[in-house]
Amino acid sequence: MTPPRPPLFLARQSYRRRRMMDAARLWPLVGAFLFFLPILWHTAETPQPDTVWGGLYLFTAWTLLIAGALVLSRILSHSDTREQPGQMSEDEAPGPG
Amino acid sequence: MVPFKILVAVCLAYVCMLFMVAFAAERRAQRGQIGWLRSPLVYTLSLSIYCTAWTFYGAVGYAARSGLEFVTIYLGPTLVLVGWWWVLRKLVRIGRSQHVTSIADLISARYGKSNVLGVIVTLMSVVAATPYIALQLQSVTLSFGVFASGAPEGWATPDQGATTLWLAGGLTLFTILFGTRNLDANERHHGVVMAIALEAVVKLVALLAVGIFTVWSVAGGFVDVLARIDASPIADWPLAPGRWIGLTFVSAAAVLTLPRMFQVMVVENSDERHLATASWAFPLYLMLMSLFVIPIAVVGLQALPEGANPDLFVLTLPLTQGQGKLAMLAFLGGFSSATSMVIVAAIALATMVSNHVVTPLWLSLRRGGTRAPGDVRGLVLMSRRLSIAGILALGYGYYRLSGGGAALAAIGLISFVGAAQILPCLLGGIFWRGGTGTGAALGLGTGFLVWLYTLYLPSFGTGGLLSETLMTAGPWGIGWLRPQALLGIDTLDPLLHAIFWSLVLNTAGYVLGSLATFPGPVERMQGVAFVNVFDHDPVARGWSRGGAEAEDLLAMSQGILGAEEAQQFFQREAEAQGKAGFLPETTPDFIERLERRLGGAVGAATAHAMIAQFAVGAVVSAQDLMAVASEAQQILEYSTQLEAKSDELARTARQLTEANDKLTELSVQKDAFLSQISHELRTPMTSIRAFSEILMDRDLASDMQQKYAGIIHDETIRLTRLLDDLLDLSVLENRKMKLNIKVANLHDLIDRAVRSASNIRPERDFAIRRDVSSEHMPVVTDTDRLVQVFINLVSNARKYCDAPRAEMTIHARQRKGGIIVDFIDNGSGIAGKAQTVVFEKFTRLTDTARAGGAGLGLAICREIMANLGGTIAYLPGQGGAAFRVTLPIRPGGRSDNADG
Numbered sequence: 001m002t003p004p005r006p007p008l009f010l011a012r013q014s015y016r017r018r019r020m021m022d023a024a025r026l027w028p029l030v031g032a033f034l035f036f037l038p039i040l041w042h043t044a045e046t047p048q049p050d051t052v053w054g055g056l057y058l059f060t061a062w063t064l065l066i067a068g069a070l071v072l073s074r075i076l077s078h079s080d081t082r083e084q085p086g087q088m089s090e091d092e093a094p095g096p097g
Numbered sequence: 098m099v100p101f102k103i104l105v106a107v108c109l110a111y112v113c114m115l116f117m118v119a120f121a122a123e124r125r126a127q128r129g130q131i132g133w134l135r136s137p138l139v140y141t142l143s144l145s146i147y148c149t150a151w152t153f154y155g156a157v158g159y160a161a162r163s164g165l166e167f168v169t170i171y172l173g174p175t176l177v178l179v180g181w182w183w184v185l186r187k188l189v190r191i192g193r194s195q196h197v198t199s200i201a202d203l204i205s206a207r208y209g210k211s212n213v214l215g216v217i218v219t220l221m222s223v224v225a226a227t228p229y230i231a232l233q234l235q236s237v238t239l240s241f242g243v244f245a246s247g248a249p250e251g252w253a254t255p256d257q258g259a260t261t262l263w264l265a266g267g268l269t270l271f272t273i274l275f276g277t278r279n280l281d282a283n284e285r286h287h288g289v290v291m292a293i294a295l296e297a298v299v300k301l302v303a304l305l306a307v308g309i310f311t312v313w314s315v316a317g318g319f320v321d322v323l324a325r326i327d328a329s330p331i332a333d334w335p336l337a338p339g340r341w342i343g344l345t346f347v348s349a350a351a352v353l354t355l356p357r358m359f360q361v362m363v364v365e366n367s368d369e370r371h372l373a374t375a376s377w378a379f380p381l382y383l384m385l386m387s388l389f390v391i392p393i394a395v396v397g398l399q400a401l402p403e404g405a406n407p408d409l410f411v412l413t414l415p416l417t418q419g420q421g422k423l424a425m426l427a428f429l430g431g432f433s434s435a436t437s438m439v440i441v442a443a444i445a446l447a448t449m450v451s452n453h454v455v456t457p458l459w460l461s462l463r464r465g466g467t468r469a470p471g472d473v474r475g476l477v478l479m480s481r482r483l484s485i486a487g488i489l490a491l492g493y494g495y496y497r498l499s500g501g502g503a504a505l506a507a508i509g510l511i512s513f514v515g516a517a518q519i520l521p522c523l524l525g526g527i528f529w530r531g532g533t534g535t536g537a538a539l540g541l542g543t544g545f546l547v548w549l550y551t552l553y554l555p556s557f558g559t560g561g562l563l564s565e566t567l568m569t570a571g572p573w574g575i576g577w578l579r580p581q582a583l584l585g586i587d588t589l590d591p592l593l594h595a596i597f598w599s600l601v602l603n604t605a606g607y608v609l610g611s612l613a614t615f616p617g618p619v620e621r622m623q624g625v626a627f628v629n630v631f632d633h634d635p636v637a638r639g640w641s642r643g644g645a646e647a648e649d650l651l652a653m654s655q656g657i658l659g660a661e662e663a664q665q666f667f668q669r670e671a672e673a674q675g676k677a678g679f680l681p682e683t684t685p686d687f688i689e690r691l692e693r694r695l696g697g698a699v700g701a702a703t704a705h706a707m708i709a710q711f712a713v714g715a716v717v718s719a720q721d722l723m724a725v726a727s728e729a730q731q732i733l734e735y736s737t738q739l740e741a742k743s744d745e746l747a748r749t750a751r752q753l754t755e756a757n758d759k760l761t762e763l764s765v766q767k768d769a770f771l772s773q774i775s776h777e778l779r780t781p782m783t784s785i786r787a788f789s790e791i792l793m794d795r796d797l798a799s800d801m802q803q804k805y806a807g808i809i810h811d812e813t814i815r816l817t818r819l820l821d822d823l824l825d826l827s828v829l830e831n832r833k834m835k836l837n838i839k840v841a842n843l844h845d846l847i848d849r850a851v852r853s854a855s856n857i858r859p860e861r862d863f864a865i866r867r868d869v870s871s872e873h874m875p876v877v878t879d880t881d882r883l884v885q886v887f888i889n890l891v892s893n894a895r896k897y898c899d900a901p902r903a904e905m906t907i908h909a910r911q912r913k914g915g916i917i918v919d920f921i922d923n924g925s926g927i928a929g930k931a932q933t934v935v936f937e938k939f940t941r942l943t944d945t946a947r948a949g950g951a952g953l954g955l956a957i958c959r960e961i962m963a964n965l966g967g968t969i970a971y972l973p974g975q976g977g978a979a980f981r982v983t984l985p986i987r988p989g990g991r992s993d994n995a996d997g
Contacts, residue, residue: 070377
């Protein structure tokens with residue numbers, strides 16, 4: 001008994017959804033990049049004070065990350081409910097008859 | 098300045114309010130009005146127990162000491178939440194599908210439901226949580242102290258130690274009242290979640306209020322604050338890459354592995370979609386909590402005298418500015434942060450202790466008696482209560498031992514690193530099928546010991562638990578074993594050193610252990626169930642076949658889930674299998690579901706062990722089979738055979754029990770029947786006797802004689818009919834009826850019945866509605882008997898239908914497996930309670946329009962239908978009395994449940 005092969009190419013909507021999942025997976029990596037970027041500034045070695053700029057940068061990056069997560073979660077949960085309307089948890093699965 | 102008494106009163110009032118909120122939420126949930134109790138907003142707010150007193154007070158202290166570095170503690174969780182699609186989504190799905198009760202339960206369930214791992218994780222979590230709880234106690238004690246020190250009348254306050262003790266006691270009581278009121282099947286605490294959501298709002302509002310006050314009232318606005326930061330001691334940002342990455346990583350790990358975070362994030366999660374909202378809303382919450390930390394720290398450093406504890410700036414800054422109310426709000430915010438953390442952490446840890454340590458221990462001590470363990474609920478609740486007290490006592494002990502002088506953030510980080518030790522086997526468990534229990538135990542053990550040695554024990558201070566010489570020269574003078582410079586590497590700071598070594602050795606132990614060992618069968622099945630949780634069909638099952646009796650399982654489950662809950666579950670399962678009553682077939686699927694359900698109350702390992710007692714042969718042979726046979730097909734075949742055999746045995750045993758019950762019941766029924774029948778016979782006999790005595794009187798008028806003789810005649814006819822019916826019934830009941838099978842058209846049979854019945858109350862206007870075209874179908878049966886049933890139903894309707902314009906609908910159709918004929922009248926029907934007895938002998942529901950029946954008609958109908966291989970049943974909810982006759986297409990084959 002071999003399971004049916006999943007299709008190789010998807011319809012436009014499913015394709016978009018897959019790419020949004022990819023984006024959701026990549027987004028924390030973008031976050032890590034933004035948060036770890038200040039390491040390259042070598043702030044400890046520069047003479048001028050950089051807490052102010054560093055702080056402003058971090059909070060801006062943070063806001064950006066949150067905004068992106070908001071958009072992604074909206075798209076993903078929206079398509080999620082549309083795609084699997086009949087999905088049930090095992091507790092409420094109906095019995096035969 | 099706020100007097101101490103008022104402070105205490107405010108605290109108590111606040112706690113009372115929390116309790117009321119929790120109580121109200123609990124009540125709503127009990128009435129089934131979950132609604133907004135379980136909204137994404139409440140879920141997100143409940144996650145905020147991540148922000149404890151450490152955040153509320155400690156973050157500012159941290160910022161005042163090392164600038165922007167404090168923010169790493171919030172960047173880590175942000176990354177985890179933003180990356181929910183990777184890990185959290187999977188964790189939550191696994192948590193829901195496996196009914197996981199705690200992080201220890203998750204690890205134990207993943208690695209073959211091994212309780213050893215459950216114990217290890219529990220132990221680690223409890224030890225790692227002690228500094229954290231101590232931190233909360235310390236911060237609240239300090240905040241009380243702030244109000245104390247400035248009081249003019251010198252304050253009749255107890256000393257600090259006593260304050261902490263009172264606090265620990267109060268929190269214990271509070272947590273017990275909150276968290277162990279009931280043993281929820283899924284371990285969800287609606288009340289607690291609601292209360293901590295409220296506390297989340299309080300602490301956010303308080304911190305934002307202090308922040309806004311600081312920036313726009315103490316300082317001269319945003320630009321001024323930036324200028325002040327530039328002029329402050331923390332103007333420069335000495336970013337150390339190692340610490341920056343290391344702390345972000347540890348906080349990211351901790352948000353996944355801290356027992357309390359796991360509790361709110363996975364166990365209390367009621368809907369996976371809430372995670373999508375939390376993925377941005379919780380980072381937003383964290384950002385708002387961090388927003389004013391640097392400004393408060395900088396302004397505090399400038400406005401407060403040298404040497405003021407920066408951990409308390411949130412409180413002291415408004416106080417020195419004469420803002421008593423704001424300080425009170427800040428105090429409540431800090432109090433909220435501490436209490437919510439302690440409550441949830443204690444509940445989570447107590448669940449772990451009771452599920453993985455106390456209950457298994459108790460079960461193993463009660464040898465022999467474990468099959469019907471009685472009320473385990475009481476034991477579980479009591480052990481949870483004691484565990485809560487124990488955990489707070491440990492926290493208090495740590496606080497006393499460590500002296501309560503350390504910076505809050507430093508204490509918190511010790512806990513974080515301890516909790517992070519679970520990360521390798523957690524991630525390995527959900528992404529790597531090759532991870533084994535041995536590997537997990539090895540990794541956890543190594544990481545835990547290294548953490549203890551390099552961070553936890555040194556945290557009690559030099560000369561505390563580790564001697565000074567050991568710290569500087571290493572144990573037995575071995576330099577490369579120094580706690581803070583393993584292998585002689587002393588370039589890392591102690592915290593980073595501990596993170597690095599503990600996690601590296603932990604991961605190495607886990608991976609090497611997993612590569613070198615071979616997992617057991619249960620472990621491999623669980624591995625698939627965890628790693629491939631998003632695939633729809635779970636391929637593997639823990640129980641290859643059921644060897645257990647449903648009744649024993651029910652008895653045991655009642656002890657754990659509570660009688661009502663367990664019966665409901667069993668009934669639902671039986672119904673799903675198409676069986677009536679409370680005892681489903683013990684199919685592997687059913688046992689699997691039962692185990693998960695029990696796991697929801699006492700943890701996977703315990704549930705597995707309890708079920709294994711009933712199906713012990715099954716498990717052992719499943720393991721043997723898997724070891725011997727490499728081909729899955731072979732196993733499947735053999736186990737199917739065994740399954741069939743053991744099913745058969747179980748069925749036979751159950752049938753015997755049922756038969757025995759039935760015999761007993763029959764004997765009772767027989768007695769009742771005899772007394773009924775004597776009564777029925779006696780009534781006409783009495784009147785015959787009375788009237789015949791009157792007849793003996795010679796000088797009775799002849800018309801009277803005629804009348805009384807008529808009555809006697811009627812009564813004898815009634816007696817004869819009764820006796821006929823009884824004889825008929827006894828023949829039918831013994832299944833001795835000779836069937837006179839003929840082929841006929843159903844339409845003709847109904848015609849016959851309607852015609853024959855028309856002489857019952859002929860004066861009555863009684864309409865019969867039929868769909869004639871649908872009635873034409875052949876029936877192969879004893880037609881006379883079938884017509885008898887139909888006549889009975891129609892004449893019953895004629896007799897008893899109480900509608901002013903009585904009307905009956907006859908509806909026939911053929912379905913898979915049988916012919917269905919419905920007789921529905923438009924009267925008031927039969928009341929729900931009477932529906933169950935309507936087919937019993939001598940049942941008469943009303944005395945109105947009584948036509949001399951003995952109450953045997955429907956009983957006879959039922960027996961006839963049984964003899965014909967069909968059924969007759971009352972059909973509720975049709976607007977009147979309605980009966981459904983079901984007949985097999987061919988005689989001989991019984992059609993069970995054809996009316997379902």
